Amino acid sequence: MYLRLANFNTNSWRVVVVVLLALSVVLGCSVQQENLLLQKKAEPIKIKPLPAxxxxxxxxxxxxxxxxxxxxxxxxxxxxxxxxxxxxxxxxxxxxxxxxxxxxxxxxxxxxxxxxxxxxxxxxxxxxxxxxxxxxxxxxxxxxxxxxxxxxxxxxxxxxxxxxxxxxxxxxxxxxxxxxxxxxxxxxxxxxxxxxxxxxxxxxxxxxxxxxxxxxxxxxxxxxxxxxxxxxxxxxxxxxxxxxxxxxxxxxxxSDWEARRPDYQKLPDIKFKPTPGIYMIKKPFTQASIYIGTQGVRRLSPDHYTIIVFNEIFGSGSFSSKLFRRVRTELGLTYGVWGSINPGMPIGYNTIALKTKSQSTATAIVESLKVLKNLQDNPPTLQELDHVKNAITNSFVFKFENPRGRLERRVMLKLLGYPDNYDQTYLENIGAVKPEQVSSVARRLWDLKKLVIVVVGNDNAYNSIVTMLQNPPEILKGYKFYQAGFDEKLRLSAESK
Incomplete structure (x- = not known):
C-alpha cells in the first residue's frame, strides 16, 4: 500500500537539489557535489511503537x-x-x-x-x-x-x-x-x-x-x-x-473457547521448473495483453530492502519508473505498464505486465526487456536513488496515520514472520541501499534466459511475434514459440509441456 506525504518538506528538499546541481555544473565539479549531496542526511523519521x-x-x-x-x-x-x-x-x-x-x-x-x-x-x-x-x-x-x-x-x-x-x-x-x-x-x-x-x-x-x-x-x-x-x-x-x-x-x-494447539505443517518447497518460452493464447481482442515473468525469491530475503528500491526505480513507481517513462512516455506503446520483483512464500515471482496494440506486440516485449537489461548493466544515478528513497519514505510514514492501522499492521507483520523491529529500522535500511546493489539484484533475480512470456491476442499479435522471431534480437535469441489454449485455465499443447 502506497500513500502520499504532504509535500512541503519534500518540495523544499527538491529545490535544494536543483540549486546544488546547477551550481555544480557552473563550478565544473558535478561528481563531487552529487556525492556531497547524498552524504548529507535528512532529519531521521522515528517510528515509535504505540503504547497499547x-x-x-x-x-x-x-x-x-x-x-x-x-x-x-x-x-x-x-x-x-x-x-x-x-x-x-x-x-x-x-x-x-x-x-x-x-x-x-x-x-x-x-x-x-x-x-x-x-x-x-x-x-x-x-x-x-x-x-x-x-x-x-x-x-x-x-x-x-x-x-x-x-x-x-x-x-x-x-x-x-x-x-x-x-x-x-x-x-x-x-x-x-x-x-x-x-x-x-x-x-x-x-x-x-x-x-x-x-x-x-x-x-x-x-x-x-x-x-x-x-x-x-x-x-x-x-x-x-x-x-x-x-x-x-x-x-x-x-x-x-x-x-x-x-x-x-x-x-x-x-474465555470458554476451547484451547487447541496450532497444527501448521511446513510449506512445501516449490520443485516445479518452468519451461522458458513465448506462449501465445489466441483470442479475438484488439489489443495484446502481455505478462513476462520468472520465479522469484522468498519473503525477507537478504535483498529485501534493495528489492523495494529496485521496484520503485524499475516499474512500480508509476509515472516516474524507468519502465513507464520508456515504454509509455517515450515510445507510446501502452497506456500503462508495470514491473516488479514480488517476494512471497514459499517463493515469489517477478513480473512485467502491459497491454499494447496487436501490431506492436513484439516491439513492446523487446523494449520492456531492454529497460530491464539496461538496469542490470547500469546502476541508477545517485540522484535517481535519492529521489526514490524520498518517495519510499513519503509512502512509508503514512502507514502510521491512525492507531488502528498501526496496531493491525503490527499484528500482521508478526503473523507473516517479520522481525519485531522491522518498522523501526525500515527507513535506515532503505537509506543504506547503494546504486550497485540495485543493478546486482536486477541481474541475479531476473534471469533473461529463463523468462516465461505470455501473450493473449489476435492474429496480428501472433504475426508480430512470428516476424520478430525470424530475426530475433539478442535478448530473445533461443526462445521457443508455443501456442496454447484457455477455457477455465491454461491448456498446453503436447509440445510445450
Whole structure:
C-alpha cells in the first residue's frame, strides 16, 4: 500500500537539489557535489511503537487494546495464522469460501438475513475472510453499541452457521465468474503465467468449476475447526471504549473457547521448473495483453530492502519508473505498464505486465526487456536513488496515520514472520541501499534466459511475434514459440509441456 506525504518538506528538499546541481555544473565539479549531496542526511523519521495494552487469556488468545476517543467508534479485528496454502489438492478453495461464509452465512442465533438487518439497524459492520497465509474477522460499531455488536462478532468467529442457501449462492456466483474468465485478456494472461511458473504446486493451482461444485458445508465446518481457534490468534480492539468494558466483553465471549494447539505443517518447497518460452493464447481482442515473468525469491530475503528500491526505480513507481517513462512516455506503446520483483512464500515471482496494440506486440516485449537489461548493466544515478528513497519514505510514514492501522499492521507483520523491529529500522535500511546493489539484484533475480512470456491476442499479435522471431534480437535469441489454449485455465499443447 502506497500513500502520499504532504509535500512541503519534500518540495523544499527538491529545490535544494536543483540549486546544488546547477551550481555544480557552473563550478565544473558535478561528481563531487552529487556525492556531497547524498552524504548529507535528512532529519531521521522515528517510528515509535504505540503504547497499547495487551493481555492473554488462559486459552492462548492474545488481546491488544488501545483507547482512541477521537470519534465515538470502536474497531476490532481478530487474526488467525493459516490459509489456503495449507490446503490439500482435494480441499482447493475451501479456505477462501469458509472465510467469506463465516459472515455471509449467518452466525449464532442469527440467520444470514437477520444478521444483515441487525447490523444495518446499528450502522455497524462485520466482515470475514481468509487468504493464503492468514485469516481475519473484523467489526466496526458505535461506542454505545459496542457490547451488542461484539457479541455478534464473537458469534461470527466461533459459531458460524454456514447457511446452505448462502453457500449455493456463492457457488453460483463463483461458477459464473470462472465462466467469464476467458472474456478478460489480462485475467487469462495472469492465470496462464501463474500456471506456467508454478505448475501444480500450491502457487500454481487454479480454482475451476469442478472444485467449486465439490465444496460442501461439511468441508467448511471442518476447515473452520482446523483454522479458527485461540491458540495462535490475536484480537485487536481500538476506539472510544473503556478498558474494563473491553476486558469484560472479551472474557465473556472468548474465555470458554476451547484451547487447541496450532497444527501448521511446513510449506512445501516449490520443485516445479518452468519451461522458458513465448506462449501465445489466441483470442479475438484488439489489443495484446502481455505478462513476462520468472520465479522469484522468498519473503525477507537478504535483498529485501534493495528489492523495494529496485521496484520503485524499475516499474512500480508509476509515472516516474524507468519502465513507464520508456515504454509509455517515450515510445507510446501502452497506456500503462508495470514491473516488479514480488517476494512471497514459499517463493515469489517477478513480473512485467502491459497491454499494447496487436501490431506492436513484439516491439513492446523487446523494449520492456531492454529497460530491464539496461538496469542490470547500469546502476541508477545517485540522484535517481535519492529521489526514490524520498518517495519510499513519503509512502512509508503514512502507514502510521491512525492507531488502528498501526496496531493491525503490527499484528500482521508478526503473523507473516517479520522481525519485531522491522518498522523501526525500515527507513535506515532503505537509506543504506547503494546504486550497485540495485543493478546486482536486477541481474541475479531476473534471469533473461529463463523468462516465461505470455501473450493473449489476435492474429496480428501472433504475426508480430512470428516476424520478430525470424530475426530475433539478442535478448530473445533461443526462445521457443508455443501456442496454447484457455477455457477455465491454461491448456498446453503436447509440445510445450
Amino acid at each position: 495494552e495487551s493481555w492473554k487469556l488462559s486459552n492462548g488468545l492474545q488481546v491488544v487494546f488501545y483507547r482512541d476517543s477521537e470519534l465515538p467508534l470502536v474497531y476490532g479485528s481478530i487474526y488467525f495464522k493459516g490459509g489456503g496454502f495449507y490446503e490439500s489438492r482435494e480441499e482447493k478453495g475451501v479456505t477462501t469460501v469458509m472465510g467469506a461464509q463465516m459472515r455471509q452465512g449467518g452466525a449464532g442465533p442469527y440467520p444470514p438475513d437477520k444478521l444483515d438487518l441487525e447490523l444495518e439497524k446499528l450502522s455497524a459492520g462485520i466482515g470475514s475472510g481468509f487468504g493464503d497465509e492468514y485469516g481475519r474477522v473484523s467489526f466496526k460499531s458505535l461506542s454505545g453499541d459496542f457490547k451488542r455488536v461484539f457479541k455478534m462478532f464473537a458469534d461470527v468467529v466461533r459459531r458460524p452457521r454456514f447457511d446452505q442457501k448462502r453457500l449455493e449462492l456463492w457457488k453460483s456466483q463463483a461458477l459464473e465468474s470462472i465462466r467469464r474468465r476467458k472474456d478478460d485478456p489480462m485475467t487469462v494472461a495472469a492465470i496462464a503465467q501463474r500456471e506456467l511458473l508454478f505448475g501444480d504446486s500450491i502457487l500454481g493451482r487454479i480454482l475451476v468449476s469442478a472444485d467449486v461444485r465439490r465444496i460442501s458445508r461439511l468441508a467448511l465446518l471442518r476447515r473452520h475447526r482446523k483454522l479458527v481457534h485461540p491458540g495462535a490468534a490475536t484480537l485487536v480492539i481500538v476506539g472510544d471504549v473503556q478498558r474494563e468494558s473491553v476486558k469484560k466483553a472479551v472474557q465473556k465471549e472468548f
